[in-house]
Amino acid sequence: MIEVDNLNAGYGKLHVLYDVNLKVNSNEIVAVLGPNGSGKSTLLKTIMGLTTIYGGRIIFNGKDITKLRPDEKARLGLTYIPQIGNVFTNLTVKENLIMAGLTLDKSEFNDRLEYALSVFPFLKACLDRKVKTLSGGERQMLSMAMALIMKSKFIMLDEPTGNLAPKIATEVLNKIVELREQSKLTILLVEQAARKALEMSDRAYLLVSGRVIYEGGSKELLEHPELGKLYLGVKKL
Amino acid sequence: MESISWLLDIIAFFAAYLIVTLALNLQYGYTGIPNFGLALSVATGAYVTGALAGRIGMWICGIRSDLDYIMYNAMITSMINSAVKYDPLKGLAIFLLTIIIVVIISAIIGFIASYPAIRLRADYLIMVLIAMAEAARIIGLNYTPLVGGTTWVSVPNVFIWMGDIASQFLIILILTISILIFLFLQYVVSSPYGRLIKAVRENELTAECVGKDVVKVKIQIMMLGSAIAGIAGSLWSFYCGTVIAAAYTRTDWTFWPWLMAMIGGMGNNIGALVGVATVIIFRRVITYYKYSLEAYIPFSVVWLEQILLALALILVMMFRPQGILPEKPAKPKIKKTPQK
């Protein structure tokens, strides 16, 4: 569904990603792993169009979307949920959900809103509260609710369990897998918690210092004896 | 000789604007304080000169103090000039006393103008300084006892005792003062204090963390810069021989210096020199060809200059924000250790 060819990107003059090749097929869950600062978040941001691209292409369902604006990509069905800055704190919960449903028409939005509120029922009570009064975990769940509302074909999640208590984190991860089953979504996942991410994904990429150093099935990687060394970039394949 | 006087006029213009631009460079180029109220300091220097030089002259030359300075300004000025013609010391005294008072008052004004907003965002500071510069002009234009309001005030010709070369001497003097200020500022910016102000510019938070009182430094620089710009205003008034309140506009004495500093290179005193020279030559060329230009353009050259100023500012920021001579990163002095 999405293909990244020889992507070189960064922020302004700061070169972060070097010759990245990546592929996510329809209905797959793919994980991107790597140590801090390896460029995982940058990769997602670049696919969405939020960084400076020096070279390479991004192809979505056969269409070259490298030069499109983020909002144009959103309308094509690409959804990106950032790690931080994924809710509007000065807007109310309801307004955030309206923002998520921007590209939908009224009836579709109402249906999806109902579904999202059924998955996260606590939101029903705080619809008119400003998001800045919510706790970190509540905000994270709001951003998940927003993801459920968005008309996505392809979702990119940046450390979705970051702020959450372990029990809720497991719930959220299960929901994500459910999503893939129910809505036939394709998911690209960035996670620091390597083991968890490998348990729920089909394939994985290992990104170290802006380069892909390993690509393969998640099961194989889980059982790889040198996973730790690979992860830290000490061993090269 | 016509051409020499034309050249000397440019030199006077150059020297005065160099002083103002150096002050701006100190405040914004080195310390990062965007001063869009420069005209306030220049006007202060000019207004103080207009208001006091003559009154000091009256006092020193023992002229009847019951005369209203503004109403009888022409007469009083010519009386002072006559007295100074035969007594150079009186002229020098008037000059020096005026300059000293100008420096003090300009520094105070620099403090007052920056104090409300110096701890706050740069945006607020810009707004306040612009408003203060406008306020100064309004006070100058309306408070007649200051510099005659909508008319003008004459400034005594303190070097009249030199005879024919009086105005040439004044121009050379202004140029010398500008070079002295240049050397002084070069010394300041390469001293530890200079490193401090650059630290304030780069990262206020870090500077504060190492115990430096950032606000105090900024206020000091505002006062120093204001005093320097005040000197320019004062010298310019002595050169013109009059002070017209309306002449100290923000276009002339804030925005042109900004363009000069930006073109030459902010954070770089030599850049200021280059910038001032470039812009002045350009403006003189336009003024010189004013009449032929006005045949082609259907409006006054004054407005054309302003439009070109605005365009130049925008284009410099787009294509060469670092100016002609960008600031070079400081090289620390490394002592050569003897090899064993």
Place this chain on the structure above:
Amino acid sequence: MIPSALIEDALVYANLLLMLTVGFTLTYLIAKIPNFAHGEFAGIGVYITFTVAQVWRSNPYVAVPIAFLISAFSGALIYNGVLRTLKRFGGTMISLTISTLAMQIMISALLEIYADYLYPIAGAYSRLFLFRHLDFEFIGLPGVLIVSTIFLIALITLLHSMLTKTKFGISLRAVVEDPSLASILGVNVELACTISWMLTAGIAGIAGSLLPLWFQGHPYTGSMLLTSVFAASILGGISSIYGAMIGAYIVGLTEIFGTYLLAQTFGAHLTAYRSLIPLTVLCIVLLIFPRGITGLIEDIQARRASKAMAKFRGEQG
């Protein structure tokens, strides 16, 4: 006994100032920089009224929609031509601010050229004019007072419902807080910014077009109003549109009544120092409560909340 003409002065001025300040604050929220050329949009409006009233000899109110359109267009031009281009070339916040100053100089010069150009055509002095005599009267009140008040109420209600009830308004508030996130959710951020620049410039144009019906118009009307706009905006709290409205009314009324009081106490020549009043307000606000009235209200709410918390803990512990 306060003369009714003075009250009319104050209300008209405060109304026009409110229109300008709301636009200035909105642009500040969107662009994150103060737009120093904002006053010049009003200046454009002033001269369109002069053209309509003096040159075309028509009803001056015809100028209002024309001023809206031309000022809105100018706003779009400045945003797309200058600011976006500068950003593309790597402009910093300070250079964007300087560019608005440059635009102020340019538009001001263009207005002066226009005034000079009109003078022979108009047959009247184009650098200073007043059109009170061309205004209508209704129930004893000057037309401009009624019209500006109606515009005001319309502006406030429409703005409020747009920002809270429409998708565009909510998107705009989203863009103000986090343009990157808004973009990810499908908002064309540049288009939203362009539209809001056009709106704010257009509203300033309307304010400017109404101005000569009560106050004197001249080429530097725009820059003269700017100090009052700053004071009003900062008094209200620069990140609040509703604060801007309150701030504008306070500054506007203070300016007019204050000048009157000073003139009564110290003599008529003091009216020339009128613009020192908003400057004084500005300095007082910055020295004592720089976050403006909005900041004060937030502080009071925070103090109340922490008192409640302390009480709650006291009862628990």
